[in-house]
Amino acid sequence: MDFTRDILLENDRALLRPLVAADVDLLQEPAADPELWRYTLTRADSRPELDAYVAAALQGLAQARRYPFVIIDKQTGRVAGSTSYYNVVAEEQRLSIGYTWIGTDFQRTGLNRAAKHLLLRHAFEELGCERVELETDARNHKSQNAMGQMGATEEGTLRSHRPTQGGIRRDTIIFSIIRAEWAALRQSIFGAFDTNRG
Structure with a gap:
């Protein structure tokens, strides 16, 4: 995976483009709900925390450890949240999808599944992955249910x-x-x- 290349992923519902520093202003509104961050590793519901979140994501990109995207809802044209590829192990043809969050206004609208479609399609069909991993806090039952509903297999718990x-x-x-x-x-x-199979 080339961490220096701009990756644009799009279907009828979602557009994913690389995160840039200026996106902190666009992310501030969807990130403001404290409930979004209950089970995440860090919080980003205040401006200083969001600044640190974006800086850490971009540092991960610079170090070729994480490729962060912003998620744009094509129905409204609004930035809705963020997601990333990480734990990319090219020689083993696997990566992880995570650091995913979507503002409350966009939840239960199909946007998260549309974004996952784009990430999975690119991983399997462009990056040549054999395996895509997703992980979540064991207390986050909502996330676990969402992963199961999109066809992912639960493999176990890392204590x-x-x-x-x-x-x-x-x-x-x-x-x-x-x-x-x-x-x-x-x-x-x-x-x-999956209307566009190109």
Whole structure:
């Protein structure tokens, strides 16, 4: 994966483009709900925290450790949130999708699934991945349900996996989608967004 290249991903519902420093202004409104950040590793519901979040994401990009996107809702033209590729292991043909959050106004609208469609399609069909991983805090049942509903398989729990808010170490639940599953998921779970097969 080339971390220096601008990656633009688009379907009928969502546009993903690379995060830039100036996006902090566009992200401030959708990020403002404290509930979005309950189970995340860091918070970004205040401007100083959001500034730090964007800076950390861009530092990860500069170090070729993370590729952050902004998520744009094409129905409204508004920036709705952010998501990233990370843990990219090219020699093993795998990566992770995460650091995903979408403002409250855009939840339960299909936007998150449209964004995942774009990320998965690019990972399997352009980057040559054999495996895509997703992880979430074991306490975040809403996220786990969403991953299951989009066809990801729950693989297990990594105990005391990562430090998180409040000075605790969280348990992380790992989900995955593998290449052998993608064609069927593309037609079923993600079929509504797959009008452009180019």
